[in-house]
Amino acid sequence: MNGYQHLFIPGPTNVPEPVRQAMNIPMEDMRAPDFGDFVSGILEDLKRVYRLRNGRVFVFSSSGTGAWEAAISNTLNTGDRVLMSRFGQFSLLWADMARRLGLDVTLCDTDWGKGVPVDDYAAQLRDDRDHRIKAVFCTHNETATGVTSDIAAIRRALDDAQHPALLFVDGVSSIGSIEFEMEEWGVDLAVAGSQKGFMLPAGLGFLGVSDKALAAHEHATMARCYFSFADMIALNDTGYFPYTPATQLLRGLRTSLDMLLGAGMETVWARHNRLARGVRAAVAAWQGCRLVAEDPQWYSDTVSAIYTPQGVDARDVISTAYYKYQTSLGSGLNILAGRAFRIGHLGSLNPVMLCAAISAAEMALRDSGAVIEPGAGVAAAQECYRLTTPDGIEQPASQAA
Amino acid sequence: MNGYQHLFIPGPTNVPEPVRQAMNIPMEDMRAPDFGDFVSGILEDLKRVYRLRNGRVFVFSSSGTGAWEAAISNTLNTGDRVLMSRFGQFSLLWADMARRLGLDVTLCDTDWGKGVPVDDYAAQLRDDRDHRIKAVFCTHNETATGVTSDIAAIRRALDDAQHPALLFVDGVSSIGSIEFEMEEWGVDLAVAGSQKGFMLPAGLGFLGVSDKALAAHEHATMARCYFSFADMIALNDTGYFPYTPATQLLRGLRTSLDMLLGAGMETVWARHNRLARGVRAAVAAWQGCRLVAEDPQWYSDTVSAIYTPQGVDARDVISTAYYKYQTSLGSGLNILAGRAFRIGHLGSLNPVMLCAAISAAEMALRDSGAVIEPGAGVAAAQECYRLTTPDGIEQPASQAA
Amino acid sequence: MNGYQHLFIPGPTNVPEPVRQAMNIPMEDMRAPDFGDFVSGILEDLKRVYRLRNGRVFVFSSSGTGAWEAAISNTLNTGDRVLMSRFGQFSLLWADMARRLGLDVTLCDTDWGKGVPVDDYAAQLRDDRDHRIKAVFCTHNETATGVTSDIAAIRRALDDAQHPALLFVDGVSSIGSIEFEMEEWGVDLAVAGSQKGFMLPAGLGFLGVSDKALAAHEHATMARCYFSFADMIALNDTGYFPYTPATQLLRGLRTSLDMLLGAGMETVWARHNRLARGVRAAVAAWQGCRLVAEDPQWYSDTVSAIYTPQGVDARDVISTAYYKYQTSLGSGLNILAGRAFRIGHLGSLNPVMLCAAISAAEMALRDSGAVIEPGAGVAAAQECYRLTTPDGIEQPASQAA
Amino acid sequence: MNGYQHLFIPGPTNVPEPVRQAMNIPMEDMRAPDFGDFVSGILEDLKRVYRLRNGRVFVFSSSGTGAWEAAISNTLNTGDRVLMSRFGQFSLLWADMARRLGLDVTLCDTDWGKGVPVDDYAAQLRDDRDHRIKAVFCTHNETATGVTSDIAAIRRALDDAQHPALLFVDGVSSIGSIEFEMEEWGVDLAVAGSQKGFMLPAGLGFLGVSDKALAAHEHATMARCYFSFADMIALNDTGYFPYTPATQLLRGLRTSLDMLLGAGMETVWARHNRLARGVRAAVAAWQGCRLVAEDPQWYSDTVSAIYTPQGVDARDVISTAYYKYQTSLGSGLNILAGRAFRIGHLGSLNPVMLCAAISAAEMALRDSGAVIEPGAGVAAAQECYRLTTPDGIEQPASQAA
Numbered sequence A, B, C, D: 001m002n003g004y005q006h007l008f009i010p011g012p013t014n015v016p017e018p019v020r021q022a023m024n025i026p027m028e029d030m031r032a033p034d035f036g037d038f039v040s041g042i043l044e045d046l047k048r049v050y051r052l053r054n055g056r057v058f059v060f061s062s063s064g065t066g067a068w069e070a071a072i073s074n075t076l077n078t079g080d081r082v083l084m085s086r087f088g089q090f091s092l093l094w095a096d097m098a099r100r101l102g103l104d105v106t107l108c109d110t111d112w113g114k115g116v117p118v119d120d121y122a123a124q125l126r127d128d129r130d131h132r133i134k135a136v137f138c139t140h141n142e143t144a145t146g147v148t149s150d151i152a153a154i155r156r157a158l159d160d161a162q163h164p165a166l167l168f169v170d171g172v173s174s175i176g177s178i179e180f181e182m183e184e185w186g187v188d189l190a191v192a193g194s195q196k197g198f199m200l201p202a203g204l205g206f207l208g209v210s211d212k213a214l215a216a217h218e219h220a221t222m223a224r225c226y227f228s229f230a231d232m233i234a235l236n237d238t239g240y241f242p243y244t245p246a247t248q249l250l251r252g253l254r255t256s257l258d259m260l261l262g263a264g265m266e267t268v269w270a271r272h273n274r275l276a277r278g279v280r281a282a283v284a285a286w287q288g289c290r291l292v293a294e295d296p297q298w299y300s301d302t303v304s305a306i307y308t309p310q311g312v313d314a315r316d317v318i319s320t321a322y323y324k325y326q327t328s329l330g331s332g333l334n335i336l337a338g339r340a341f342r343i344g345h346l347g348s349l350n351p352v353m354l355c356a357a358i359s360a361a362e363m364a365l366r367d368s369g370a371v372i373e374p375g376a377g378v379a380a381a382q383e384c385y386r387l388t389t390p391d392g393i394e395q396p397a398s399q400a401a
Helices: A017-023 A035-050 A064-075 A089-100 A118-127 A151-160 A211-217 A229-236 A247-263 A265-285 A314-325 A351-367 A376-386 B017-023 B035-050 B064-075 B089-100 B118-127 B151-160 B211-217 B229-236 B247-263 B265-285 B314-325 B351-367 B376-386 C017-022 C035-050 C064-075 C089-100 C118-127 C151-160 C211-217 C229-236 C247-263 C265-285 C314-325 C351-367 C376-386 D017-023 D035-050 D064-075 D089-100 D118-127 D151-160 D211-217 D229-236 D247-263 D265-285 D314-325 D351-367 D376-386
Strands: A006-008 A056-061 A081-084 A104-107 A133-139 A166-170 A189-193 A204-209 A303-307 A327-331 A340-344 B006-008 B056-061 B081-084 B104-107 B133-139 B166-170 B189-193 B204-209 B303-307 B327-331 B340-344 C006-008 C056-061 C081-084 C104-107 C133-139 C166-170 C189-193 C204-209 C303-307 C327-331 C340-344 D006-008 D056-061 D081-084 D104-107 D133-139 D166-170 D189-193 D204-209 D303-307 D327-331 D340-344
Touching: A006 A340, A006 A351, A017 A247, A017 C017, A035 A056, A035 A204, A035 A247, A056 A064, A056 A229, A064 A089, A064 A166, A064 A189, A064 A204, A064 A211, A081 A089, A081 A118, A089 A104, A089 A133, A089 A166, A118 A133, A118 A151, A133 A151, A151 A166, A166 A211, A204 A211, A204 A247, A211 A229, A247 A265, A265 A303, A265 A351, A265 A376, A314 A327, A314 A340, A314 A351, A327 A351, A340 A351, A351 A376, A351 B351, A351 B376, A376 B351, A376 B376, B006 B340, B006 B351, B017 B247, B017 D017, B035 B056, B035 B204, B035 B247, B056 B064, B056 B229, B064 B089, B064 B166, B064 B189, B064 B204, B064 B211, B081 B089, B081 B118, B089 B104, B089 B133, B089 B166, B118 B133, B118 B151, B133 B151, B151 B166, B166 B211, B204 B211, B204 B247, B211 B229, B247 B265, B265 B303, B265 B351, B265 B376, B314 B327, B314 B340, B314 B351, B327 B351, B340 B351, B351 B376, C006 C340, C006 C351, C017 C247, C035 C056, C035 C204, C035 C247, C056 C064, C056 C229, C064 C089, C064 C166, C064 C189, C064 C204, C064 C211, C081 C089, C081 C118, C089 C104, C089 C133, C089 C166, C118 C133, C118 C151, C133 C151, C151 C166, C166 C211, C204 C211, C204 C247, C211 C229, C247 C265, C265 C303, C265 C351, C265 C376, C314 C327, C314 C340, C314 C351, C327 C351, C340 C351, C351 C376, C351 D351, C351 D376, C376 D351, C376 D376, D006 D340, D006 D351, D017 D247, D035 D056, D035 D204, D035 D247, D056 D064, D056 D229, D064 D089, D064 D166, D064 D189, D064 D204, D064 D211, D081 D089, D081 D118, D089 D104, D089 D133, D089 D166, D118 D133, D118 D151, D133 D151, D151 D166, D166 D211, D204 D211, D204 D247, D211 D229, D247 D265, D265 D303, D265 D351, D265 D376, D314 D327, D314 D340, D314 D351, D327 D351, D340 D351, D351 D376
Parallel strands: A006 A327, A081 A104, A081 A133, A133 A166, A166 A189, B006 B327, B081 B104, B081 B133, B133 B166, B166 B189, C006 C327, C081 C104, C081 C133, C133 C166, C166 C189, D006 D327, D081 D104, D081 D133, D133 D166, D166 D189
Antiparallel strands: A056 A204, A189 A204, A303 A340, A327 A340, B056 B204, B189 B204, B303 B340, B327 B340, C056 C204, C189 C204, C303 C340, C327 C340, D056 D204, D189 D204, D303 D340, D327 D340
C-alpha cells in the first residue's frame, strides 16, 4: 500500500513487464517434442547478444558463480598457471575459486578503483615465452567498484605477445548492458547471469565459449558433472538439457532476448551510458562524495560505487534508504564496507527512475550526516537527461522537448 | 526494457503488489456455495472504510459514474429539486447528469479553485421552509481542481436549518484516501470507485447508502434495473449479486480492504497528507507555478492541480512528460486545458515515487519553457519527506534518520 | 495444493493463459495520447467478431445485464410495444427488465426446452399491420436451458411481414462461440459479455448496434446517462470513453480478440460444436438423464442443461461436484432448480478438459443416487473426440491418430 | 484459446495458484537487512518437510542433479568405495556421476521394475568387515520406472551390520510427496528438487544433510566451489547465500512450504497414495497394459510407468497425447523407450485432474492401436476416488456423497 520498493542494486535488476508476464505461466514438459526448437532459438539468440558468431553459449541452472566454475573446470587442468587481477570483491572471489579448483594463480592486483592492469598483463605475457600461462582472467565490469576494464586491450596484449592463453572474462554485470564483442575481442569464455542486463530473476548462468575453448575442453580433465560441457553439448544439440531446466526462466529469457535484440545491442549500450552519465552528474554534485572508480576510463555504465563524505557511514545511508525510503541501494563490499554505497543502473530503467534513486540517496545521505545541498544531485541528473536523447546523444536545450 | 511507466494521475492509481497477485487468478463460479460468505465479508468491510455503522454499501460493476446514477435513480423522483455546486469538471458532470435524469437542479456554482460554498448552501436551505429541496449534492474532492470541500460543514448547515434533504457526496477521489466519516457526517449517499484510494483497476463503483436513503428508496419511482437497489439488496443479503459480478476485481478488493483496514484509516489519511505536503512544497518552489486550489482550506491530499507559468502550455508539459519521460500526469480539464496539469498523489505511493513524479514534472516544465531552477521542486519535497515520519508527523532533523 | 478447481459453468469461462498474462499489468492512463488508437482497434475488431460491417459496437463497464438496459433505453420509448418470448431464466429476466423500463411487452412464451417460437412471432408480425410492435426480442442462446434459437428465421419472419421492428438479440452466451452473423441476419441490437466466449473475467458488456438502431436512437427519449449511446459515441469516435474504462480488461480483450480472429470465427464455432457433441454423447450414455433442450434443432453448442434421473436431486449433484470433486457445474435455475444441472462448454476448453467435467459429473451423479454405469459418459465423449478433428470433422478410426 | 495444456509428467508438476501468485513479483535485494530472516525461516521449514531434527538442509540454485553432485563432492573422497544399485534411468545416471567424480562404485543392479535390492546390500555390508564402503546410495523413488524402494530397510541393513557408511538417498520424486523420514531412517544425505512435490518451477536443488554427513564433510577433499557446503554454511548461518539466490523461487517456496506444512506431511502422503491408487486401478483395467513396477511393494505413489500392450509403440501414445489431446505424459526412458509411458501423479493434483489424464491416455492408446474398452480406465479410477475420502480412507458407497 505504501508504493513499490525501489530497486537500484547492480542485480537482480528490475524485470520489465513483458518479461514478468512471460514468466506468469503454468509449468510445461521440458521433454515436449516442440521444446527443442524453443531452446535452440534461445541458444542462437544468446550468441547474438554475446556478439559471437562461432562457438556456443551454455545456459546453466545456476548463478553466475556456477558459470565461473563451469568455465574453469571444463577447459583448464589442475596446476595450470593462470593470470588474474584482483581489484574488487568479485575479481577477488573468482581468484579464490581458481585457487580452490587447483589452478596456479599469478596475481596482478591493482587498486580497488582501477581496472585490469593491461600493462602488467602484457609484461607477464611477453615474459611467458614457454607459454606456461594457460589462461588470462579479466573481470570486465567489477560490480563492487563500478569499474569497467578494457578487454580489447587485453586481447591486443595477447596478440602482441603471440600468446595462446585462453581469455576468460567475467561479464556478469556487463554482457547485455554495455559494449561486449566476444568474437571481435577474441574472448574464449565469457560468463553472464540472468539477473543483470538480461532483466530476469536470478537462476540462470550463461557461458559463452569460443571454438578455441571448446577445443581446449577436449583435453581438460577436472572432474565435473553438473557443469559438464560434454553433457550439455550432447543434449543442447538436440534442443534439450541434460537435466530439468528452469523452464519458467527460459520463457522469460525468450522475451528478454526479443527486447534486447529488437532494440539492437548498440541502442541498449547507448541507453546504459546515458543513464550512467546522469548518476555520475549527481555524484559530482554531491559535496564530499566521489566515485570509487578513479578515472573516467574506468567508469562503469552499469553500476556506480560512491564514497560517502568523510565521517558518513555508508551503512547508515543504505539502511536509511531501505527502511525510511523503501529503496534498495548496493552496499560497499569488503574493504568498501561503510565507506561506499552503490547505485545499480543497469537493466530496465529510465531517467525518472534514476531521479528517484538519486533522491532516495541524497535524502539518506543527509539523514546520515552528509552536508549536501538538497536536490543538488537530482538537479544535475535532470539536466543530463533533459539534454540528451534516449540514445544518449546531446541535444541543445532548444530542442529538448 | 526502458523501465516502468510512471503513473501519477488521480486514478487509476498504482496497484500494490499484493492486490496484483490477488487478481492473477483463474475464473471462479460466482454462484458457488461459499462465494456468498466471501461477498458478505467484503460488503461488511467496505462499510468500515466508509465509516458507516448502519446502512449498506453497494458494489456495482461500473465506473463511479454508474454509482452516481444509482444514487439518484434509486432515491429521487423526476422533478425533485436538488442543490448542487459546480466548481470543476466532475461536479459539472454530476450536475449535468442530474438534469438529464430529470431533476430540478438549483446551482450554487463557485470558482474553479474553491470548494462547495457552504454559506450559499446554508442560505438556500434556510430559505427552503417548505422543504422543496430533496437533496444536497457535494463533490467532496473535485478531482479536476484538487479541491476538497467541507462535508461536515454542509451537514451542520442542514442540521442548523433542520432540513431533511438527503446529502449526496461524490467521494470518488476521497473515500479510502482522505478523512471521510459517512455516519458521523450524516452523509446519505456516497459514491466511490475502485481505481482511486482502493488501488484497484477501474471497474467497480461503490455506493454507501444510509438508512435514511434506503427509506427514501421505498418511494422512488424512476425506472432503473441495472442499478436497482432492490435487486441488489435481495441478492446481496444472501451474499450474491443480481448479475455476474467482476469476481477478479472482488478478489483484488478483498486484499485492498485488508491492507486499508489493517493499516487503519487514520494512518491511511495521514499518509496521504504527508505525500501531498511534499508535492505542494515542490509547487511552491516552482517559480511561476501555483495550485489551482485557491486557499489551504481547499488543498486536496489526493490530487494537486497546478497552473503552469504564464506562457507555458500545460499540454506541452503533459505530452513531454509522457513521451520523453514515460510519466503520466493528469491533464487540465475543460477550462483548465492548457493552463494546468495535475499530479495524482493517492493510493499506493511513497515519497521516493513522488520525487520521481516531481522530477518528471520539472524536467517537462523546463522543456516546455518554464524558467524553474532545476531540482528546486524535488529539493523542497525531499526536505518535507525527510523531516516527517511516515504518519506525517514533523520530526527534528537530528532524529530524521 | 489439491490441484486446480474445475470450472464448467456457462460463464465466467476459463481464461486462456495469454489473456491472463495480458491482464497481469500495472495500471495506465486512460487519457494517454496513444490510448485512443488502442481503443479504436478494439472497437473495430469487436465488429469483426459480431460480423458487423456497418453500425458499431459499444463496450460498457458493466455486466451483460447493463448492455440489455443500454439497448432498450437508447432505442425505445416508454410504452413501446415489443414482442418477447420466455423459455428460460434469462429470457424471463430480460422480459422483466423490459416491463420495468416501461415497455408494453407482448409475450409469446414457450416451454423451457424450446427456443423462440418463430411461427408465433411470424403470426404476430403479420397481424401487426400498423406496426405497433417496435421491437422483437430474441434470446439467441438461453443459458438456463441450453437452447439455441434461430435468429435468421426471425429475420425472415420480419422480412416476410415487411415489418420494420428492431431486432434485439441476447447473444451473451453465443457471440464469440457459436455462429452469429449480425449484419447478414439483420440484427439491430446484440448483447454480449466479456465472461463468456470472450474468455475474460466479467466486467464488460458489449452491445452491437446497427445503423438502423443508431437512427432509432435519435428519437429515443428514455432517461439514460451511464449507458448513453450519445456520450459513448462522442468519446469513442476519438478512441476514448466518457468515464474511466476498465483498462485491465481492455488489455485482456485485445489478446482475446487476437486469438479469436487469428483462429477465424468459423474455426471457433466448429470447435464449440465438436466440444458440445462430446458432452451430448455423454448425456445420451447416462441412463435416466436427458437434455433440457427438447430437440436437436435447439441444442446449444455452448451449454448443456441436463435433467437428472427421477429421484436424483440436481442440487446434490452440483454440491457434491463442488465440495468432493472441486468442480463447478451450473445449477438449475428457477423451475429447473433441483431437476437439472448444467455443463458449460464454451470458451477456452479442449476435449480432455471436458472428459474431466464429465467424469466429475458422473461421479457426482452416482454419489447422488443415479444408477449410471461408471465411465459410460466419458467413454462416449472420448469416442466422439477421438474420431473428429479439432474442427469437428469426423474421421475414420484408422486415421484417428 | 483451446484450453489448458494438461501436465502429467513426474515433474515439473502443476504449480498451485497461491505459489504462482507468490512468484508474480518484482525483484528484490538479496542482501536486504530483513532478507536473512526470510531465508532462515525457509531453511528451518525445509527440515520439517524432510523430517529432520538435526543437521541442515541446503538450497542450491541448480537442478536435483546439482544436489546429487553437492552430496558426493562434499562428503566423499576420490577413490572411496560406494555401494549403488541401478534399476532405472535416474539410478543409472547417479551411478554414472559417482564414477565420473572418482568414486569406486560397487554395483548391485537389479531389474528395471524392482527397487533397491535390500538383501544384496545387506550381504555386501556384512561382508565389508573393514568398512571400505564409505557410502550406500539408494534411489528412493525411481522416476523412470515408478518404483519406490524401502529406505528404512536399508537403514536396518546398515545397523544390523553395524556399518558406519553414509546413507545417500535420491528423494527427488519422493520428498514432499510420499513418506520420507530422514531422521528416523538415519539418512545422511537426501536430494530433492523444487519441481516435484514442492510444486515449484525447476531451479532449486535441495539437500538434507545429517550431522554425521556434516562431520564427514570436514575431511572431504574433492574440489568444489559452487556446491561447497562450507561456503553455504558460512552464509546460511546469517540467513544469506554465497551467491545471488533465485529470490523468485524462494518466494514461491515460502508459500509451498506453508501449504505442505499447513496440511501436514501425513495428509500430503495420504493424498498421493489415493491419487496413485486411482491411476493403478485404471492401468489394471486397460487390457494388455501393466505397470513397470513388478510388485505392489514397489508401487510408487508419485509416478506410474506403464507398459503399452504388445505392438503398441509408447512413443505414439505420448506423441498423440501431446499433439491431439494437449496432454503431456512422461516418456519411457532408455530401455523403456517405446515400451512404456508414464503418468506423473505428484504435486498439486486432484481426482478429476487424473480422470482427465487417464482419459487422454486411453484415447491416445486406442488411437495408437491398443484394444482397450473406451472409458474402462476412467471408470475404474472414478470408483476408486468416489469410494475414498480425500485422505484416501475407503468409505462405503452409501456414504460416498
